[in-house]
Amino acid sequence: MSLPMARVVAVTTGRDPAPAQEILARRLASRLGVDYVPRSRGPLGRTGLGPQAAVVVVERGRLTIRTGQGALRYHPGMALHRIRLLRSGGLDPMVQAMGLRPGDRVLDATVGPAWDALVAAWATGEQGGVLGLEKVPALALLTAEGLRVYPWPSPDVAAAASRIRIEAEDHLAFLRARPAGSFDVVYFDVMFQRGLPGSQAMRDWRALADPGELTPEALALARIVARRRVVVKERRDSERLAPLRPPRLEGGSSSRVVYAVWESEAGS
Ligand SMILES: C[S@@+](CC[C@H](N)C(=O)[O-])C[C@H]1O[C@@H](n2cnc3c(N)ncnc32)[C@H](O)[C@@H]1O
Incomplete structure (x- = not known):
């Protein structure tokens, strides 16, 4: 069974973000037209996201998209x-x-x-x-x-x-x-x-x-x-x-x- 497409609904940071990461997360949220959710509000699971919702997480030196099915990060494949x-x-x-x-x-x-x-x-x-x-x-x-x-x-x-x-x-x-x-x-x-x-x-x-x-x-x-x-x-x-x-x-x-x-x- 294939699940319906997940959709990015928010951008947040990793725990204890540096100011630069918060700034980047806000900028990306505005570029994607979604909310910036400060991580200080608690773990990702408590941001009220549904199972098909995905979140972009800005961490030091990398972006991750977390979906209900796992975490997506850039890598160059083959x-x-x-x-x-x-x-x-x-x-x-x-x-x-x-x-x-x-x-x-x-x-x-x-x-x-x-x-x-x-x-x-x-x-x-x-x-x-x-x-x-x-x-x-x-x-x-x-x-x-x-x-x-x-x-x-x-x-x-x-x-x-x-x-x-x-x-x-x-x-x-x-x-x-x-x-x-x-x-x-x-x-x-x-x-x-x-x-x-x-x-x-x-x-x-x-x-x-x-x-x-x-x-x-x-x-x-x-x-x-x-x-x-x-x-x-x-x-x-x-x-x-x-x-x-x-x-x-x-x-x-x-x-x-x-x-x-x-x-x-x-x-x-
Ligand atoms: C199979 S992947 C491409 C993989 C790529 N050739 C590679 O080697 O990394 C297909 C991508 O096309 C995107 N896509 C599908 N329809 C599109 C469209 N009409 N315009 C632009 N991108 C589209 C999908 O979201 C998906 O990320």
Whole structure:
């Protein structure tokens, strides 16, 4: 049984917060349009929150989103492993499907925790960059803060993280307002209908993520906004891709995911 999406209803701090944390918590509460609840009022459980309510907790050097199902904190997932592989001359199926080149501007229309965005930002190099859109404002915040403060293992990865800009925005509204050819590649990875086995991190993310689908309108607009390509990641066994009639599927034959590739309207 899947639970309804949790919603952030308040921002608070850890116990005994420094003044800077209280200031940040107030600022984030106002940005998210929710209440700031001083932690001095007692433990989180006594703030009168329902089971589907989530709270952003500002602590020294990190943000946590607490839901009834657990705690969500930023971490880079498999991105660091994928970058290590690329650095040693290996291939990454997403980078291949996107056909990324140094200097490319990528729109990640469903950025989530920015694992794919980090790999794309690394692969496009110093002159490239990624704009990541996330519809759920609290998740956009978690990712943006995570990218900013995570202890990256090397300067090239830290630089890649700094080339990702996160906006809390619905990709459909964004794409409707963009001129043709604004990005080289547009990428979609909406939440899979069923999570992949073993992907605990994405299961935690699912509690707050928007479960919406990629619509034909968003895909058609993306093919205008992209100068070269639109790439959609899906489960190999998903039934959602066929109605979108992808001209080409990429990804290893043993992989559980595929990348559907459309050339842009300008290029096709
Ligand atoms: C599967 S996650 C993306 C994971 C990401 N590719 C990564 O590697 O970290 C999908 C994200 O897209 C967000 N999302 C869903 N519909 C959206 C929309 N219309 N606009 C922007 N973000 C959306 C969800 O809230 C979720 O966080």
